[in-house]
Amino acid sequence: MQTLFNFSRRRFLQNGAAAAGGLVLGFHLPAGGRLARAAAGEAAINAWLRIAPDDTITVTVAHSEMGQGVYTSLPMLVAEELEVDWTKVRAEFAPADQVYRNRLFGIQATGGSTSIRSSFDHLRQAGATAREMLRRAAAEAWGVPVEACRGQAGRVVHEASGRAAGYGELAAAAAKLEPPAEVPLKKPGDWGLIGTAVARLDVPAKVDGSAGFGIDVKLPGMLIATVLASPVFGGRLKSVDETPALAVKGVRAVVPLESAVAVVAEGYWPALKGLEALAPVWDEGPHAAMSDATIRAELSAALKQDGAVAHNEGDATAALAGADRRLEAAYEVPYLAHATMEPMNATARVTDTGVEVWAPTQGQGPIQHAVAGLLGIAPAQVKVHTTFLGGGFGRRFETDFVVQAVLVSKAVGAPVKLVWSREEDMRQDFYRPAAMARLRAGLNATGEPVAWHVRLAAPSIMSRALPDYVKDGIDPSSVEGAADSPYAFANQRVEYAMRHFGVPVGFWRSVGNSQNAFFVESFLDELAHAADRDPLAYRLGLLGDHPRHRKVLETAAQAAGWGRAAPEGRFRGIALHESFGSIAAEVAEISVAKGREIKLHRMTCAIDCGRTINPDTVVAQMESGIVYGLTAALFGRITIAAGRVQEGNFDSYPMLDLAQMPEVEVRIVESGAALGGVGEPGTPPAAPALANALFAATGKRIRSLPLSRHGFSAV
Template sequence: MISNHHESPVSSLSKPPFANALSRRRFLQVAATASGGLVLSLSMPFTAEAAEGESFQPNAFITVGGDGRIVLTMPYVEMGQGTYTSIPMLIAEELEVDLKRVDLEHAPPNEKFYVNPLLGVQATGNSNAIRGAWEPMRNAGAVARTMLVAAAAKRWAVDPATCHAESGEAVHAPTGRRLGYGELAAEAARMPVPTSIELKRPQDFKLIGTPAKRLDTPAKVNGTALYGIDARPPGVKVATLTQSPVFGGRVKSVDAAAAKAINGVRQIVQLDDAVAVVADHMGAAKKGLEALVIEWDEGQHAKLDTAAILGELEQATLNPGAVAQSIGDADGAMAGAAIKVEANYQVPFLAHATMEPMNCTVHVRGDGCEIWVGNQALARVQAAAAETAGLPLHKVVVHNHLIGGGFGRRLEADGVVRAVEIAKQVDGPVKVVWTREEDIQHDMYRPMFFDRLSAGLDARGMPVAWKNHFAGSSILARWLPPAFSNGLDPDTTEGAIHLVYDLPNLHVEYVRVEPPGIPTAFWRSVGPSHNVFVTESFMDELATAAKQDPVSYRLALLDKTPRAKAVLALAAEKAGWGQKLPSRAGRGISIQNAFASYMAHVAEVEVADDGAVRVRRVVCAVDCGTVVNPDTVKAQVQSAVMFGITAALYGEITLKDGRVEQTNFDTYQILRMDEAPAVEVHIVQSTEAPGGMGEAGTSCIVPAVTNAIFAATGKRLRKLPVDPAVLKREG
């Protein structure tokens, strides 16, 4: 069961730019609720206050009720990635309870108690929910188990060492006596917090590492799952909006007479750069929007186009940038190289195109504001809404919901700010829903990048020098300014530096260039989605220049990274690398270390005479450390592969006269069901700490596809998306 949390605690606005490293010893507090329940709160890294009386403090992660039920207040969000199953598995493992006994609540906004330990803010992103929860949640469960067992031992007047936990009960092995957790909750709340705890050994895991059915599937299948767009507070009206077609433009005038005459339209709300129609339902709101006659002041970006932005990026790579990584003497090694290879690469702006379009329901009253939304960074939503509404933080209540696709888009609060601006002029609650066109044309986009690469090879064809000079937007510079230092941030450079390959001389520079007027934001595997394509494509070019097999060439460079070498060899073996394929068909390889996981993809493609590309099969080998739920790992790879192939074959946002040209799925195409390849996922068993999986597959698949296209046609693609005209059979 997943429920919405309706408390609205005061959130601490003071937050560290990065969380302190967390030790295995974390401060946990215990308090009894009025119902005799046991509440455990976990500090990450802050100290939480105990619950008192009937109040429920939002610092609590685990509640053991008098009925024996376990409630986990979830500090991460669920947007299809399986978080609401995998993280409860960590709690259930250490608590020794069946996974089905764990109920979930969405955590309220509170950056003091629900901070993501790897980000330093309350957010779900960067493929780090499991990474961030791995130790804290297991510790929370272990402390709860230890205290429940201690309470039972005290009641029985026996040594706690003779007792253990089993299936939601404390058991005294010598006598066979048993007590359920519910019977012990009140007594456990009065037990001293243990100064040390013992986590289960991997060989003793019962849940972790086993396939578990998704806890949220039944509600999603029967329609009872609540997404942000499902929010319907009493008396709610529905609004949709149109924003300036040119970023930075303003409303000059509005003729709303025809819109007001439409049955069901209740109100027209005019803002500085947008107009919204408030109606009884979405149909009336959309008709009203179409009937509006708006004159826009398009502003300074009215003539902006994609070519101009690309030209600025290309020019920037001719200028010195911030040094992201430098090993040896790349220039000196290049000068003495037997073979020199140069290439320029570029990737476009990309939209998120989530299944659930942007939406937010808001009720602004004189003394407060209530919000219903699905968002990846809830404390930011609360803070942004409070500022927009002119209210103290504690007067803003935020109910979080399941998210119908995030991909980084819902790390932003712009949609909430817009909804609050509209709601301030509406009497009663209003649900603001963006049309698909508005969603695509006013997205916050994956940045465009331009890379200038060069490499030097020795007489054997092996690389002695590697240089990459690239330019593009830095999202972290805006989203988390302290993370942008000395002209660099870890997201923009991931996948371009600290490569898996043993390269004796390497030099990488980055130039931050923000596109004029165009908002950029996180997109599923932002930095790696660009850098892995460039790195793995160029590595394929080096193998070609050396006249060597792409897999053998890479394997020779991976002796210092055995985990990378293992996944590459496994993927190649399972894919049947080297086996003969028909004409105009080919296999491509790629490998990466991103989000603390090692992954290799082999894509098998066929290219039609007219240049159309079909990806027939994808084989993935992944070492993501300790696996919590292998079903989730496989599902994440499958999902990311589809997302990445979409980007490779179709994804592109272009601008003309300051306007985004794409409007809906007819012009921003998504991979169709009948185009989906067979996807095989092979998981390498590992005892390393868990790595991230949500985004890794997106970045790895793209160069595998383009390298396969080269193998099939002999044509190297250095610009995305794939242009079928370039691949047409000649003659």
């Protein structure tokens, strides 16, 4: 089944171009087209919006809503140009179609903090084009020049005659018009909606239980399944005696898969009881002896050899040799699970005539390709219905759980909702890779770094997921945040040693940045202390030609009170990191009791994401990214023994909770620079800011995560 995940980006692009046909520019579809999905009386102006007679505007959201706020911020882009009353705007998830592809990926998928960046131009254009069509429809109806008609708050107004008509009234006529090729867009200074803290459209449904997640899907005649895959990575199902499961009341079928066994029942509970009654026999495959020790030994050995060069400037080796002082440190992070609150699940209905999938997914395009490959049909024949996602964090970019649901539905000839247990979710993840780093630096007489040498060793995500991205031994996702440092190191060399193990690895919120920011920002802190310099001043001194980075760092530091005495017993640590086009700095303020009990008092964050679409969303994403990073730094660790994951649930893979949660203060630095993402950039600085604060508090330099391994707890 592993080959199913081996999709290539190039293939997607080729297929995508074919599927999109003439719609290269993209967003327009004639009214009544296959994507219009207009209910009776509604008019689809283009693929992105339709208007009902009561002036309700429904905007199609092509990206997945996993908490990051796109269900609101993407419609804001359309609405800004359309000139509407925001209270009339509704959102709806798009069907899977190349029209709705992520313009930065070439396929329909959500990730890499790209939702706004990949939609910014064409969604505003969709809104502007629709507004022009509505204006023209009004002008034609009234026999007046179109220039004299204005779109305003959901109506077209002709001031000279005092005539006005709601968009709902004009929509049917507008939809019949040929759309203008290109419409000039508003200048940022003219924006009325973009940049304001608009309330999220999905919040009402998320406070009354009515928001539909994947796990809530219900179809007529649907059965519910749960599954156990080979606990050893890479293992296969040899045999299974189905009898004990079939003896459980409510169980309908046992479905053996290549590397897993599923039990299908009338509900999740009998399915789980049935599964627990089974004693599947596994062919454990080649990884049955794999453990943390074997993985660490290989990574550690890799650090002793030259790696592929990811970045080289000057002569780091010579500069190190000639430096007044030399520092060297070894850093390490473990595998991490995503642990979305909603366990993996998908619903599939496979019939003789086609296949439909309902899924909390970040990868509608990848699902179409994976399922099409499985069933020998064209990708466009795979209908994908996107639900709300109970967290994504990169896990739901994968298609493994959807493929299972399709196989099980096909096997039993009925619609099947396949729901993983929490244990399955934790043990069959695509993990943030374990990684090791050796960092070396040379300082001159005044403590400035004259040489910087980083060697990274880690499994590669892209080699499996998007192999076209891997070149000359470098997986860009493995070195991101280390090979592109903003600091002025005159001589620097960054190397990467790619090592493959049997543990599946995948995109975990902020990907390579999640570990590389910890390595770089911790070691830089070591340099500052070795040079007897203030960590903030030391960093600022190395950011001479990076004014945005300086501003972000200074903003966070100032808001945190850096340079002023912290309250009695509290200590601060600072970190800066650029990722996904945005720059974030964070200051952790902590106290430590009994040498081991960490109290997180306050996290102060500054973010420059270029321009802000919805400031409350940006704040929320920083809060969220910080908690995700702190949780991993404090507790996150997936351990491998005998080829399998030892952790299984939140008791062994703990999460930061409300009592441990620090205050979070976020400052947005509005630079007007190119748009950056916000879903991930809050995560990378959290771990080094915390570890640096811990050093300030205890004098202990923690070079491997999580902190719990070193006896620290959070209170």
